[in-house]
Amino acid sequence: MRTLWLELEPHQAKRIYRRGTAEAGSNLMSLYSINDPKHWFDRAKEARALAEQMDDPEAKRTMLKNADDYERLAQRAQERAAGRWPQSK
Secondary structure (H helix, E strand, O other): OEEEEEEEEOOEEEEEEEOOOOOOOOOOOOHHHHOOHHHHHHHHHHHHHHHHHOOOHHHHHHHHHHHHHHHHHHHHHHHHHOOOOOOOO
């Protein structure tokens, strides 16, 4: 299974998952991504870029909340890397 990034516009990218022989219901995100703060900070940046393009106030608010949540995940990943939390499995 690989994650491919296709550049749509300079500020956006879209993931396309290729499953290969992955079992049904398997997690599409690698453990490396879960424990990598950069992965989560990048998702937060993408969510904020998308929110800037939204005209619907509720959708924009939701996307900004998603960005905040991604940043919290990044902080947790940093704490795991520093040994303050167990690694996700």
